[in-house]
Amino acid sequence: xxxxxxxxxxxxxxxxxxxxxxxxxxxxxxxxxxxxxxxxxxxxxxxxxxxxxxxxxxxxxxxxxxxxxxxxxxxxxxxxxxxxxxxxxxxxxxxxxxxxxxxxxxxxxxxxxxxxxxxxxxxxxxxxxxxxxxxxxxxxxxxxxxxxxxxxxxxxxxx
Numbered sequence: 315x316x317x318x319x320x321x322x323x324x325x326x327x328x329x330x331x332x333x334x335x336x337x338x339x340x341x342x343x344x345x346x347x348x349x350x351x352x353x354x355x356x357x358x359x360x361x362x363x364x365x366x367x368x369x370x371x372x373x374x375x376x377x378x379x380x381x382x383x384x385x386x387x388x389x390x391x392x393x394x395x396x397x398x399x400x401x402x403x404x405x406x407x408x409x410x411x412x413x414x415x416x417x418x419x420x421x422x423x424x425x426x427x428x429x430x431x432x433x434x435x436x437x438x439x440x441x442x443x444x445x446x447x448x449x450x451x452x453x454x455x456x457x458x459x460x461x462x463x464x465x466x467x468x469x470x471x472x473x
Contacts, residue, residue: 322466323355329473330361330411335440337469338407339365340378340399340414342390343433347462348415363407368399378402378414391416391428393445396436400445404438411439411473413465417448419457433461439472 330337339348339362349365352358366377371390374380380398388394399414417433424430431452436445446468450460 319351319463319466320355322463322470323352323358326466326470326473327355327358327361329470333410333473335361335410336363336407337361338363338403338409338412340403340412341365341367342369342374342399342414342416343419344415344417344458344461344465345369347458348413348465351462351466363409366403366406374399378406389428391418391432391434393434393436393447396434396445397438397443400436400438400443411437411469413437413469415461415465417450417457417461419454419461421454431457433457433464435461435465435468437465437469437472439469442472444472 346367352362368374368378371385378399379402384394396414396416400412404412414436418424418430420430431450433448450457
């Protein structure tokens with residue numbers, strides 16, 4: 315893992331530890347990459363409780379309690395979906411904060427409305443929810459890497 319990500323995760327862990335808070339994750343297009351980055355840092359078990367890779371919509375519904383009408387009306391790659399995923403992860407894992415990611419990593423799956431590289435990231439911090447849309451460039455691995463980094467940076471900024 316590159317040093318910049320290690321430093322970012324370490325700063326995040328320090329911020330969570332100071333608050334005595336726990337973090338949970340809900341990932342789709344990143345396939346567990348955020349969880350991997352978090353657990354690459356020794357001591358993360360003190361503040362990272364776990365996550366869900368909810369790649370399929372029915373898992374988003376059954377495990378993270380994303381309403382089916384949200385998925386049918388807005389799609390998996392939407393603000394509404396990542397906000398529901400983040401809330402579901404925080405609730406399921408009894409964590410004070412969470413992050414959720416859903417996007418189109420490519421090279422397939424893009425559309426004019428949601429081209430490859432479109433990623434929504436949602437955060438829930440002490441009950442306050444927010445989300446942001448990103449448009450990342452590059453191949454599938456690059457989109458996943460950029461998504462994971464943005465999710466971690468976004469959470470640290472919100473803390």
